Amino acid sequence: MLSILPALLLALSVQASVLTLQSPRLVVTDSTGSQLRSEPLSLSHKVATPVQISGKDTLKVTFQVVDKDGKGVQPHQTFLRFYDEKTNEEGIQPIRVTPGGKAKFDLNLSKPPLSLPPTPNGDPLKVTLLIGSSLYDPLSVELFDLVLPRSQAAPEHPLESTFHPLPEIKHTFRAENKLPPKFISAVAAGVVLAPWAVLLGLWSQVAPKPSRLFSPSILPFILSLGAFEALLFRYWVGLQIGQVLLYGAILTVPTVFAGKQALSSIGNRRLGRK
Amino acid sequence: MPPKTTQASSVTPVNAFQSLYKAYSDNTSDRLKFIDAFLFFLMLSGIVQFAYCILVTNFPYNAFLAGFSSTVGQFVLAASLRSQVNPENKDEFKEVSPERAFADFALGSIVLHFFVYNFLG
Numbered sequence: 001m002l003s004i005l006p007a008l009l010l011a012l013s014v015q016a017s018v019l020t021l022q023s024p025r026l027v028v029t030d031s032t033g034s035q036l037r038s039e040p041l042s043l044s045h046k047v048a049t050p051v052q053i054s055g056k057d058t059l060k061v062t063f064q065v066v067d068k069d070g071k072g073v074q075p076h077q078t079f080l081r082f083y084d085e086k087t088n089e090e091g092i093q094p095i096r097v098t099p100g101g102k103a104k105f106d107l108n109l110s111k112p113p114l115s116l117p118p119t120p121n122g123d124p125l126k127v128t129l130l131i132g133s134s135l136y137d138p139l140s141v142e143l144f145d146l147v148l149p150r151s152q153a154a155p156e157h158p159l160e161s162t163f164h165p166l167p168e169i170k171h172t173f174r175a176e177n178k179l180p181p182k183f184i185s186a187v188a189a190g191v192v193l194a195p196w197a198v199l200l201g202l203w204s205q206v207a208p209k210p211s212r213l214f215s216p217s218i219l220p221f222i223l224s225l226g227a228f229e230a231l232l233f234r235y236w237v238g239l240q241i242g243q244v245l246l247y248g249a250i251l252t253v254p255t256v257f258a259g260k261q262a263l264s265s266i267g268n269r270r271l272g273r274k
Numbered sequence: 275m276p277p278k279t280t281q282a283s284s285v286t287p288v289n290a291f292q293s294l295y296k297a298y299s300d301n302t303s304d305r306l307k308f309i310d311a312f313l314f315f316l317m318l319s320g321i322v323q324f325a326y327c328i329l330v331t332n333f334p335y336n337a338f339l340a341g342f343s344s345t346v347g348q349f350v351l352a353a354s355l356r357s358q359v360n361p362e363n364k365d366e367f368k369e370v371s372p373e374r375a376f377a378d379f380a381l382g383s384i385v386l387h388f389f390v391y392n393f394l395g
Contacts, residue, residue, distance in 0.1 A: 177333045188326050195318035202311035208304045228384050236391045244388070259380070263373035270372070 019073060019136045021129075022101075024063035026144065031056035031110075043141050050124045050145035059107040059146070065097060065131060072101030077132035080105060082117055082125040082146065089117035089154055109149070120153040212266075221262035224255040309356040313349060320345035340393035347386040355379040 024041035028051060036057065041047065053059050061080070065073050078097050083090040093115040097103040107113070117125065124145035131139040179185065212218055228251060235244040302310070320342055327338045358367050358375035367375075 178331070179333065180330050184330060188330055192319065192322050192326065195315045195322065198318060199311060199315035202314065203308065206304050206307035206311060208308060225380055225384075229387065232384075232387050232391045235388075236394050241392075248388075259377055263377055267371055267373045 017068075017136050019065055019067060019075065019131060019133065019139050021141075022064040022066045022070065024143075025061070026051065027060040027062075028053055029058050029060070031058075041143050046142045047144035050147045051127075052147040053107070053109055054149050056108075056110045058109070061105040061107075061143070063103055063129075065101040065103065067136065072099075073133070073136070074099045074101055075131045075133040075136070077130070078103060079130040081128040081130055082115070083128065084117050084119065084123055084125050086121065086123050087117075087154065091115035091117040116148070118151045118154040119148045120151060122147065122150045212269075215265075217265040218262040220254070220258035224251065224258050227251055228255065303361075306356060306360060309352055309359075313352050313356070316345045316349040316352065320349070334395070336393050336395045340390045340395075343393070344386065344390040347390075348383065351379055351382045351386065 021041075021043060024043075026037075026039060026041055026047075027035060028037040029035050037051065039047065041061075041063070051059065065075055065078070067073050074097050078095045080093045080095060081090060082093070091113075093105070093113055095103050095105050107116075119125065124147045127143045127146050129139070129141045129143055180188075213222065228248070231239075231244065231247055231251060235241075239247075299307075323338065323342050323345065327342070332338050355375050355378075357363055358370050358378075359372040
C-alpha cells in the first residue's frame with residue numbers, strides 16, 4: 001500500500017475533481033479460508049500475473065473511493081466489468097459502495113454471479129473498475145486479468161440466426177411460351193378458317209333473298225349495327241374501355257330508334273297491314 | 275318437323291339419315307335453314323378451336339377463350355333466335371314476335387362481342 005501512495009498523490013495533484021481509490025486490494029482464499037494470494041492493486045498499472053481462481057476459491061476485492069482530500073465518497077455508479085477479448089463476451093457486476101466510500105466485492109466460485117461471462121476456452125478475463133459520479137471525473141481502471149475455470153460455451157441467442165445475411169433469393173420464372181412450328185400454325189389457321197367456307201357454301205344455297213335490306217326504313221338499323229361492330233373492332237385495335245363505353249352509349253340512341261322503326265316496319269309488313 | 279314415315283324394311287342407318295335429311299330439307303323454310311347453316315358453322319368452328327387448344331397449344335389462352343366463347347355464345351343466341359322465329363313454336367312464344375326476337379339477338383350479340391373483343395387482347 002505504501003508503494004502506491006506516491007502514485008495516488010500524484011494523481012490527486014494533477015486533477016482537482018478526480019476520484020481515486022484508497023488501499024485497493026485483492027485477496028484470494030480457498031474454501032478453508034486460508035489466503036492463497038493477497039496483494040495491493042494499482043490504478044496506474046495492472047497486476048502483472050493473472051489472478052487464477054478455481055474450485056471453491058473466493059476472490060475478494062476491497063477498496064475505498066476517496067476524493068483528493070482523502071475523504072470517502074459514494075459514487076453514483078460503480079461496476080466491475082469482466083471482458084473476454086477473444087469471444088467479445090462481457091459481464092457487468094454492480095458493486096455496492098457505502099456512504100463512506102468503502103466497497104467490497106466477493107466472487108465465490110461455488111456460487112458464481114450471473115454477470116460472469118462464459119469462459120469456454122479458459123481465456124483470461126480483463127477486469128476493469130468503472131466509477132461514475134456527477135460531481136467527479138469518471139474513472140476506468142484496468143485492475144487485473146482473471147483466469148476462471150472453463151465453463152460451458154455461451155448459449156446462442158434465440159435471435160442470433162436472424163443476424164446473418166439471408167440466402168440470395170433466386171426467382172424461378174415459368175418457361176417462355178413456345179409457338180408451334182410455322183407449318184402447324186398455318187395448317188391450324190386453315191382448318192380454323194375452313195368452317196367459313198362451309199358457312200358460305202351453305203348460305204349460297206339456302207339464303208333467303210334480302211328483299212328490303214336497302215329500304216330507307218331498314219338501312220339505318222343495319223348501318224348502326226355495323227357501326228357497333230366497327231366500334232368493337234376499334235376497341236380491339238386500340239381504344240380504351242372508357243371510350244368504348246362512351247361511344248357505345250352514344251351509338252345506342254340512334255340504334256334504338258332505327259331498330260324500332262325497322263323492326264316495326266317489318267312487323268307491319270309481315271302482318272299485312274302495309 | 276315430323277319425320278316422314280318410311281317402310282320398316284328399309285330402315286337402315288344410311289336410309290334413316292337420308293330420310294331425315296330429306297324431311298329436313300323439305301319441311302324447313304329457307305330462313306330457318308339460313309340460321310341452321312350459321313349454327314352448323316359455329317359448331318364446326320368451336321370444335322376446331324377446341325381441338326387446336328387440346329392438341330397443339332393453348333398459348334394465347336385469352337385468344338382461345340375469346341374465340342371459343344364467341345362461338346358458344348353466338349350459338350346459344352342463334353339457337354334461341356331460331357326457336358323463337360320458328361313458326362311451329364308460335365304457341366310457345368305468343369308474346370315474342372320475330373322482330374322482338376331479332377332485336378334480342380342483336381342486343382345479345384353486341385354485348386357478347388364486347389366481351390369477346392375484351393378478351394381478345
